[in-house]
Amino acid sequence: MAESISALKNGEVEIEYKKSSQIKEIWRRLKRNRTAVVGLFIISFIAIIALLAPVISPYNPYEQNLNQRLLGIGARGHILGTDEYGRDLLSRLIYGARLSLIVGFCSVAFGLVFGVLLGLLSGYYKRLDGIIMRIIDILLAFPGVLLALAIVSILGTGIVNVIIAVGIWSIPTIARVVRGTVLYIKEMDYVTAAKALGESDFMILFREILPNCISSIVVYSTMRLATAILSAATLSFLGLGAQPPVAEWGAMASTGRNFIFQAPHLTLLPGFAIILIVYGFNSLGDGLRDALDPNLKNV
Amino acid sequence: MSTSNEVLLEVKDLKKYFPVKKGFISKKVNYVKAVDGVSFTLRKGETLGLVGESGCGKSTTGRTILRLIEPTDGIINFDGENIVSLNKKELRKKRKDMQIIFQDPYSSLNPRLTAGEIIGRAIDVNNLAKGKERERRINELLDIVGLGARFYNRYPNEFSGGQRQRIGIARALACNPKLIVCDEPISALDVSIQAQIINLLQDIQDEFQLTYLFIAHNLAVVKHISDNIAVMYLGKIVEMADKNELFENPHHPYTKALLSAILSPNPKDKKERIKLEGDVPSPMNIPKGCRFYNRCPNKSKICSEVEPELKDMGGGHLTACHNI
Numbered sequence: 001m002a003e004s005i006s007a008l009k010n011g012e013v014e015i016e017y018k019k020s021s022q023i024k025e026i027w028r029r030l031k032r033n034r035t036a037v038v039g040l041f042i043i044s045f046i047a048i049i050a051l052l053a054p055v056i057s058p059y060n061p062y063e064q065n066l067n068q069r070l071l072g073i074g075a076r077g078h079i080l081g082t083d084e085y086g087r088d089l090l091s092r093l094i095y096g097a098r099l100s101l102i103v104g105f106c107s108v109a110f111g112l113v114f115g116v117l118l119g120l121l122s123g124y125y126k127r128l129d130g131i132i133m134r135i136i137d138i139l140l141a142f143p144g145v146l147l148a149l150a151i152v153s154i155l156g157t158g159i160v161n162v163i164i165a166v167g168i169w170s171i172p173t174i175a176r177v178v179r180g181t182v183l184y185i186k187e188m189d190y191v192t193a194a195k196a197l198g199e200s201d202f203m204i205l206f207r208e209i210l211p212n213c214i215s216s217i218v219v220y221s222t223m224r225l226a227t228a229i230l231s232a233a234t235l236s237f238l239g240l241g242a243q244p245p246v247a248e249w250g251a252m253a254s255t256g257r258n259f260i261f262q263a264p265h266l267t268l269l270p271g272f273a274i275i276l277i278v279y280g281f282n283s284l285g286d287g288l289r290d291a292l293d294p295n296l297k298n299v
Numbered sequence: 300m301s302t303s304n305e306v307l308l309e310v311k312d313l314k315k316y317f318p319v320k321k322g323f324i325s326k327k328v329n330y331v332k333a334v335d336g337v338s339f340t341l342r343k344g345e346t347l348g349l350v351g352e353s354g355c356g357k358s359t360t361g362r363t364i365l366r367l368i369e370p371t372d373g374i375i376n377f378d379g380e381n382i383v384s385l386n387k388k389e390l391r392k393k394r395k396d397m398q399i400i401f402q403d404p405y406s407s408l409n410p411r412l413t414a415g416e417i418i419g420r421a422i423d424v425n426n427l428a429k430g431k432e433r434e435r436r437i438n439e440l441l442d443i444v445g446l447g448a449r450f451y452n453r454y455p456n457e458f459s460g461g462q463r464q465r466i467g468i469a470r471a472l473a474c475n476p477k478l479i480v481c482d483e484p485i486s487a488l489d490v491s492i493q494a495q496i497i498n499l500l501q502d503i504q505d506e507f508q509l510t511y512l513f514i515a516h517n518l519a520v521v522k523h524i525s526d527n528i529a530v531m532y533l534g535k536i537v538e539m540a541d542k543n544e545l546f547e548n549p550h551h552p553y554t555k556a557l558l559s560a561i562l563s564p565n566p567k568d569k570k571e572r573i574k575l576e577g578d579v580p581s582p583m584n585i586p587k588g589c590r591f592y593n594r595c596p597n598k599s600k601i602c603s604e605v606e607p608e609l610k611d612m613g614g615g616h617l618t619a620c621h622n623i
Contacts, residue, residue, distance in 0.1 A: 022411070022454070189407035192367055193470065197421050198394035207420075211411045 029291040036287020042280030050097040059088035061095040061247045070263045083252070083266055084259055092247040093273055099159065099248045100277060104229040106163045108221050111170025111228075116210075116217060118171065119178025124186060124205055132175070139172040145231050152240045159248075162241040166228045177220045181213045188212075215292035222285035226278040233274050249274050306376075307510050308341040308364070308478055313373035315356075315363050319583060331582050333359040335534035337373075338609070341478070346504070346511040348525030348542070350518060350557070352579065356534040357514045358402075361480040364512065365397050366390060378477060395425045398471035402483040404463035408455040414441065414466050415451035421473035440469040443506075444499060461492035465499065472503060480512045485520065497524060518561050522546060530554045533579055533590045536609060540616040550618040552595050589621070597622055 030036050049056065058079075065086035072081050080089040122132035139147065151165035185191065186209060194208045233250030235241040242248035244255065249270040256266030314337075316330040334356045341347050349357050362368045364375055366382055375382040378396060385393060401407035408417055418437045422428050428436050438448035444465040455463055464484060471479055481500065485493040501524060504511060515521050521528055522542050529539040530553065538551040549555045556573040563570060577594045580586050588603040589595065595602065601621050609619045 189401040189403060190409040192362075193399065193401070193407060193467070194409075194420075194424075195367055196365055196394055196397075196399050197424050197470075197474065198391040199420075199424050200391065203424070208409060212409070 026291045030287055033287040033290060035283040036291070039280045039283030039285075039287060042276055043284055046097050046277055046280065047101060049094055050101050053094045053098055057088075057091035057094040059091045061087060061091040062245055063087060070259060070266075072263065073265050080269060081263065081265055083256065083263075089266065089269060092252060093249070093269060095247040096249040096252060096270065096273065097277075099242065099246070100229050100233070100274075103159065103163055103166070103232040104225045104277075104281075107166035107228045107232065108170060108224050110163065110167025111174050111224070112217070112221060115171045115174025116178050116213075119175040120182055120205055120210065120213075122175065123179040123182025124201070124209065129179075133179070136172040136175055139168075140176075145169075145234055148231055148235060149238070149240065152235060157240050157243060159242050159246070162232050162235050165235070166231050169231070170224055170228060174217075174220065174224065177216060178213055181216045182209055185209050185212050215288075218292060219285050219289040222281055222288055226281035226285070229281070230274065230278050305343045306340050307343045307345075307378060308512075309374075309376040310340070310364060311338050311374040311376070313337045313360065313363060313375065314371045315359055315368060316371045329583050332534050332585055333582060334363060334370075335582075335585070337531070337534075337536055339529055339536065339539060341510055341512065343477075343510055344504070344508050345527065346513055346525045348521035348528040349512060349514045349531060350516060350521050350528060351531035352516065354579070354582070355531045356582075357516075357531055358482050360531070361399070361482050361512055361514050365394075365399055365480060367399070395474035396476050397478040397480070398474070398476040399480045399482060400464075400467050400471050400484045402486050404460045404467060404487060407467045408463055410455050413452050413454055414446070414458070414469075417455075417466060418469050418473050421470050425474045427474060436473070440473055443472065443503065444469040445495075459492075460488055461495060464488060464492075464496055468496075468499065468503070472507070475507070476509070478510045478512065480514070482514050483516070486515065486517070493520070500524065518557060530557065533585065534582060535590060535619065536617075537591065537620070538616075538618045539609070541614075544614065544616055548616070550612060550616065550623050551591075551620050552597060553591050589619075 030040070058077075065082070068075075068078070068082050068086040069084055070082065071078050071086075073079070075081050078088050078090070080093065082088055083092070118132050118136070122129040142150070148162075148165040148169045151168055152161055155161040155164060191204060191208050194204050199208070232241055233248070233253070236248045236250030237254040239251075239254065242251045244251065252270040253267050253274075256263070256270065260267050313334055314332075315334040316332050318327040319329040319331060320326065321328045337356075337360055339347065349360065351357050359368060363370045364377075364382070366375075366385075370383055373383065377393075380393070382390070382393065412420070415437050418440050419433060422433055422436060427433075437451065441448050441450055446462060446465050446469070450458075450462075455466070458466065467484075484500070485496050488496060497520060500511070503509060511524070513521060513524055525542050527539065528542050528545045529536045530545075530551065531537070532553050538545065538549065538554045545554065546558065549558055552573075553575075556575050559570060559573040573596065575594045575596075580590065580593065586592060586603075588601075588605060589598070589607055592598055592602045599622055605621070607619045607621050609617045612618050612623060
């Protein structure tokens with residue numbers, strides 16, 4: 001780049017504008033948003049814990065020690081106490097972070113693949129819009145977690161099926177969000193210009209429209225991660241997701257419920273972990289929404 | 300401006316009706332007749348100014364000619380080929396010969412691409428250049444529109460409205476078009492910038508032998524840049540003539556009213572201002588007879604019965620009025 005400038009300007013000194021990376025700009029704006037930073041901090045904290053689980057967890061999360069059952073917080077050797085089988089609660093919480101993140105990311109990724117594609121098609125092609133949106137209306141008509149519940153009942157219990165169920169449940173709303181953005185973007189003059197230049201429908205969809213939908217997709221999927229983790233935990237709580245002895249926050253809260261009077265921390269701490277991760281993703285999503293708008297500079 | 304006699308664009312009886320749908324099964328209940336039988340010819344190197352009030356179908360005409368909007372009916376002969384009869388693939392190959400410049404410089408550039416990438420994409424789509432040649436061409440185009448190669452890596456939000464419009468022009472120029480439809484390219488700009496853009500458009504027209512269809516509602520600007528001017532009213536051309544002829548000797552009462560609305564820089568200049576009564580009829584419900592009947596100051600009986608045809612009043616001055 002620098003060569004061609006000097007060649008063109010015959011040695012004349014020109015101020016060179018470097019391609020300021022848009023990611024850098026987004027990061028700069030995100031840093032100024034306090035809630036987003038808090039959210040990002042929480043998420044990174046949990047992610048690091050999940051990543052380093054085998055290194056940092058004091059005990060094997062599945063190791064039972066029936067001599068030390070239902071220890072309270074602050075017990076010797078078990079900072080957060082133990083559960084009904086004498087398993088270390090802190091270790092179980094650390095391993096549970098792994099599962100929550102995996103379930104969240106996988107199910108949202110699953111929903112994104114289909115949701116974005118459906119949204120793009122129904123937003124761009126008027127003919128497909130009616131059919132796709134009616135199917136989505138049907139999926140949306142099922143109240144909340146009930147759809148995921150129904151899917152899990154059909155597929156059977158287990159963590160993979162929870163991922164699929166929560167993923168399918170995410171498709172309609174993701175498709176709606178993408179469709180709305182596409183409807184707005186496709187009326188932009190630069191899309192008309194692309195058409196006038198001879199770009200094909202495929203090129204217009206994936207090179208002009210999709211990149212401009214990314215910000216709403218990123219924001220929505222961040223928020224959706226929170227919902228996905230929450231509903232996966234709900235399914236586990238209801239006994240349809242992770243099966244014992246797997247360390248999963250929802251399942252831990254569920255089994256802890258039986259001992260809520262003797263050892264309330266067995267229910268409260270996994271619940272608190274869920275709240276923390278959901279809050280983290282939600283506030284990060286909020287901050288991203290502000291930071292990702294390319295037309296808001298220096299705000 | 301060098302105008303040859305070779306016809307580049309010939310539009311015959313162009314129509315665009317937008318269906319109005321209602322109800323659950325999307326029954327077509329009516330049509331908005333945005334363009335209702337427009338015909339004109341454009342010679343190579345010529346500029347035709349298309350004027351008219353908002354909603355009269357100027358922009359729709361421009362975009363229909365490029366088939367950015369599919370025409371309902373009519374013939375568009377461009378460079379010896381009927382654009383309307385081309386299939387999708389043939390049309391895409393033809394597209395590079397006819398480009399468009401937009402009114403709104405803010406929505407006409409993809410905010411995710413740099414200026415260089417925007418122009419580069421125009422080159423890539425039509426396989427016009429590769430590698431170093433491509434870079435050279437992009438820098439050359441940036442230079443032509445007066446921006447310079449140092450703006451290559453900047454994003455649209457780092458430019459002003461006038462600079463954005465220049466990028467839009469560079470993009471249109473990138474594939475060496477023959478015709479450029481200028482869809483109110485200056486209406487959204489400051490007055491001082493308007494002059495710069497107009498001059499730029501005239502410079503590149505001379506340099507690259509471009510033919511313009513210049514859509515605008517500012518008559519003074521249109522007079523400055525055009526060779527011929529067509530006045531549109533409710534989807535039809537009501538008068539078309541050489542620009543000087545049209546300004547000095549307007550025939551149609553609507554043209555007269557439009558011209559009387561131009562402000563004079565001389566405050567002592569007391570012109571007779573023709574004020575039109577009433578509103579434009581809805582393009583969904585066009586009245587029988589002359590479209591201008593309800594607002595016309597000198598109507599006669601025949602006007603409400605028969606729609607006037609566009610007739611040559613001598614010297615290529617076309618007018619659609621019964622009472623000339």
